[in-house]
Amino acid sequence: MKTNFINYLLLLFTTAVFSQAGHIMQGVGAVNMSMGGASTGQPLDISGALQWNPAAISAFDDKIIKLDVGLFFSSPELSSSLPPNMLWQPGDFGPGAPGSPAVYGTTEDDRGMSPMPALAMVWGKEGSKHTFGASAFGISGFGVTFPQETNLPMDMNGNPNPNWDPNNSNSINWPQAMNGFGHIESDYMLLQVGLSYAYEVTDKFSIGIQPNINYSALELAPNPTANPTMAGYPTTDKATAIGFGAQFGLFYDSGFGLKLGTSYKTAQKFAEFEFENTYLDNSSAKNNFQMDYPAIFSLGLGYSTGDVDLALDFRRVDYENTEGFIETGWTQTASVAGFGWDNISILSAGLQYKGINKLPLRFGYTYSSNPIPEEITFFNIPATAVIKNAYQFGFSYIVNDSWKVDAVYHYGDSNGSTEGQILSPFMASPANPLGAIPGSSISYEMTTSMIQFGISYTFNK
Template sequence: MKNLIRLGFVLFSTAIFAQSGHIMQSAGSVNMSMGGAATAQPLDINGALHWNPAAISVFDGKIINFDIGVFSSSPELSASLPAGAMWPADAFGPGSPTSPAVSGITKDDRPVSPMPALAFLYGKEGSKHTFGFSAFGISGFGVTFPEETNLPMDANGNPNPNWDPNNSNPINYPQSLGGFGHIESDYMLFQIGLAWAYQITDELSIGIQPNINYAALELAPNPTANPNASGYPVSDKASAIGYGAQFGVFYSSPVGLKLGASYKTQQKFEDLEFTNTHLDNSTSINTFNMDYPSILSFGIGYSTGDFDLALDYRFVDYENTDGFEAKGWTQTGSVQGFGWKNINILSAGLQYKGIKKLPLRVGYTYSSNPIEDELAFFSIPATAVTKNGFQFGLSYPFNDNFKLNGVFHYATSGDKTEGEILSPQNIQNNPPYGAITGSKVGYEMTTNMVMLGVSYQFTK
């Protein structure tokens, strides 16, 4: 079973990067163009299967959707140290100078990433039962920050006369100089869902969707592992299987008003087991558990004439989720968890159908920031958090069976996430996280994506 899930993961979820915490705001072109709002306004099967399995009851026949997007992000990691933080006066003998203030920015150099989604629905006209299948990437993060080359000294400790402290990022210094060196992370969560909806009345439906998940995480360096004398190791790609479910209810009134609610349970995972290689070529093994948080969604929709409106609210419970609940350092200097707080997500979308064969959609997504300022340091590998997302999409039906969908997405992180640099060696001086007084570490980003999808409805 694990090999089968891994195969599906490779085929349909090559790379996933989320925006709301580490959660994908939508699934497919149509749902993304509505800002991810679909709990009470199922315009396509992807959105319904992603956010409210009860809403698939509005569809009849056999429908298959496939979407593929090209995603790019531009995270920037900045850091600074106050004067004297690198080495104090007289560190190299009487009369030696105090180190100057140091600051720099490192830009992510990760290439563009594909983002696929696959969904299938079966419903028979007149039947109260509707069934659906989905294969979505629902979560992910990843960064590639290269090692700093503008260094104060070489590997032998000789001062660099050309060092520019105003353009030098101390976070990306080699570990031998107190930084992390090259920082890279790659996390993906692929979910397969099997949905069933039952139409209690013409207006009211309920739904359930059991899920099986596959997650993989790779970290360089790996802060969840114990460091040795050479520093933190680089991990291999560890994987885990997880399980969960989603429940929903959907109401559609005769006057166009629609209401929906759903609850996605916490997706519980096995431990990720990392095989680590340290800088001195020694090896070690450590485990880390990272579940997917529960999500409570409420939605309202309204359809009249040429307009479809949708508004969703979501509550994401990070504070009771393994991997995100814990925070701070262990006694051996490894990181216990991200320490994220719960977040609120608001999604809104509008579709205009007044142009023949060319429905137009606009969407907006707002997400609060799960990262506390004082804990910003721990989330350097997971900077893919945006505050405001904007989407524009359209569709073109070639005939009664075949339709082409498209969307353009742009998002910004809004305010910069920023806190102090933390060190387990400094806890005695500044508990509980060992903040280096006067230092700063922060990140901000924008994301862009173009996605195209095809929807095919089989002849009844």
């Protein structure tokens, strides 16, 4: 019975988590999300404090437990184009068929909605210098489901299709025998369990520490990190890995409204994913791939006066020194070395208005730069979930001194496409190391929406 319960919790927390900034969740829980993720210097709820600054849990003098569950929907679109004279025949890796038309198409993701839970607890006591916390958050993820293209120029034997429309055919999703990727699907998630401790050095200044244990899972179809054969790239099973890291924080409350906070989350170091690969000809092989979680530096400012709480956070995410994101490009065996992401900056801002009795209202905004350089857009098709602008509206209803319910609506967009050229290892050369196909294009964009609800209980003193 106990094992079944643990398995159910893992299933709930690992079904799907989708990113907002790079592959990082912009916030955790309905309250923190509604403030745009800002809480490093303005701890309005325990989930936001535990996620972004363990020192800030010293602001809570009670024993509090909080559960949030959301429904997340994303709508990525993947587009590609080939110039004239580039129509590949099945099994042909050359420059293309002379006289063939230009090809363009778009594929829409058909994943649907996914759950997004968060569980947090804080043990605080008025007059005590010690505050403890525990959390289980889905803090990272990406996932796409792009079906295989059915509007094809020919069959697998090379016989022309008289009904083919080259203006509505996405070559990226052509079958692998025609040099596409076929059905493209990815699922990545990271569950982080943290144990936090904050110590009040003075009545205004606190320090905090949070060791973390992490569980991640990754599934790819096809798997570009594996070596291709004549049958193409394989499909993997779901591989898992365990990782460890920590977070450190400082929090200052002036006592007259101004609050400051800073934190540093170390890189979360993982064991390698061990993929069991199956090729289209039913042959099998194994390969390993390591993907860590990047270090994050956060700086937060908060100000409270009367019925208004303001929060502003700045974060810097260090992808360029993170395993799995440092390297990119083709290996000597035509597999992909890594994602090759740049460092990004994130700006989160939120406002809470408490002038309505028992019904505080919140508004939040989050900006994130794009980690994907133009020249390697092609390598990041499985991880298209990059949101530049996110907008949130949320509220709480204070039932009584113990119970409170929260809600938030989120909308995000990529503010245009991430664009680059189609790459092929068969066209790589010293002058063209990535194998960019002249005149080709690959792009993706997306929007996201989410409704999340939370409930918290404060134990009576």
